[in-house]
Amino acid sequence: MSFNINNGGVTYNKRQRTENDEDFKVGHGANGVEELRRKRQSEPSPPNHVLLLTVFNPVYPITVDVLHTICTQHGKVLRIVIFKKNGVQAMVEFDSLESATRAKEALNSADIYSGCCTLKIDYAKPEKLNVHKNDSDSWDYTVTTEGKDMMDGRNGRPQPLLQKPHFGGRPQPYNFGYERFEDGGFPPYPEGGFGDAGFNRGGGGGGGAHMVGGGNGGVPLMKDPPQNGGMGRPGVGGLVGMAPYQGGGGPNGSVMMVYGLDAKRHNTDSVFNIMCLYGNVMRVKFLKSKEGTAMVQMSDAVSVERCIMHLNNVQVGDNKLQVAFSKQAFLSEVTNPFPLFDKTPSFKDYSNNKNNRFLNVAQASKNRIQPPSKILHFFNTPPNVQDRTINDVFHTYDVAKPVSIKLFPSKSERSSSGLLEFATIAEAVQAIMACNHAAVDGEGTKFPFTMKLCFSSSRNISSGWLDEMQQKDSKMHESK
Known part of the structure; x- marks a missing residue:
C-alpha cells in the first residue's frame, strides 16, 4: 500500500510500513543492512565439486602432495591450490560432486597427523581452480607436461612427497630442499572409514583440535609426519613439546x-x-x-x-x-x-x-632446555677446530669473544664440540643471537660446518667439562 505526500510542491510516493513487512525491517537502516550482510556471510556454500580445506594447528608442512594423498582415496583429484594469507587453507577440485561429498564426509574434522593439522572442510564457491604453475602450493593434475600426462604419475616431476598415495608402509625421511620422500606410504587403516570425528576449537583454555570417537577410534589420516627437515616424526601422542591448537590466541x-x-x-x-x-x-x-x-x-x-x-x-x-x-x-x-x-x-x-631443534622425538630429547648462563655448549664444528677459529667467528659478528674455550676430546672425526665461557650472561645471550648457526670453515672440507650453540647447565667451564665427560661415558655404557 502506498500514498502520496506533498512537501513544498514536491510529491513523494511513500510506502506504508506494516508490522508484517519483513523486507522493510531487514532491508532498511544500518542494523538491517548489517543483519542482511551477516545472513549472507553465514549461509554455507551450496554443494560443489570444489572443497575449501582449512588446516588448524599446521605444525607440519602442508603441500599439494600431502593433500592429494589424503583426498585421492575418495575420488579423482583434478587441481589443488594452497594459500597461506590467513593461516593455511586450500581448495581441492574433484572430478565430480559425488567425489567431493565423499571426501568432505570422511575428512572433515580429521587430523592429518596425530594431534595437529586438523581439517575443517566446506564447499567452496569457485567451480574451477586456476593453476598458474605446478609447485608445492599448486598443481594441475589434468594437463600434460613434456608430453606426459600428469594423471598417470609418470610425468617426469620430482618424486612426490608421499611416494605411494595408498596407506601402506612407513614414510622415510626427506630433505626440505627436495621436499620428497625416498620410499613408502602410510600404514593401512581399519575398515569402516574415518567415522564421526569430533572437532574442538575452543578459545582460551579450550581443548586442542583432535579426533575423538569415530569408526576408527580417532586415527589420524597420516601416521607419521615427515622427518628430518620436515617437522619430524612424533611418538604416540604427537611431537615432544608440541601442544594442541588452542584457538583464539x-x-x-x-x-x-x-x-x-x-x-x-x-x-x-x-x-x-x-x-x-x-x-x-x-x-x-x-x-x-x-x-x-x-x-x-x-x-x-x-x-x-x-x-x-x-x-x-x-x-x-x-x-x-x-x-x-x-x-x-x-x-x-x-x-x-x-x-x-x-x-x-x-x-x-x-x-x-x-x-x-624439535623436529622429531629423538632430536627433541637431546635438547638442553636451560635458562641463559655465561657458559655455552657448542657443537657441530669442524674436527680439531682451533680456539682462534672460534674466536674469529665472534669477531666477525662483532660480539664479545669468550674468555675461555674448552674442547671436548673428539671421539669422532666428523665434528667437534666443547664449552665457551663469557664474561657475563648478557654477552652469552648476544653471542647466541649473533653466532648460533654461523658457518665455520674446516680444513680440507668442501662445505662449511654450521656451528650450533645452547646454554649449559654448568656453573663454570671446568665442572662443565667433567660433567660432559661423565654423561658421555654413561651413555656409552648404556648403549653396550
Missing part, C-alpha cells in the same frame, strides 16, 4: 611479543637463533611502528611458555628483553616486508628451517 596461543630488541643489531635470524632453543620457530615479524619489537609464532603454546619463562627480563646489551603472549592466533605472511638495518627482510618464515 591469548594466553594459550602460539604467538608472542618480544620487546627490547636492538634495532641496529638484531634481525629475524637473531630472534630465531635464541628462540629455537625452546621450541620450533614458525615465523618472525618485526613491527615497523614499534622499533625494536617483534612478533614470533612458535609451533605451539608450550614453546611460547618456555621462551617467556627463560628469556623474559634477560639483559641483552643495553636492553632487557620483554617476552609475553600475543593476542594474535597466528602471523599472516607478509608479501612486501620492510627492510631492517642490514637490508634483510623484516618478516621471515622458518617453518621449513632445518635448524629448528
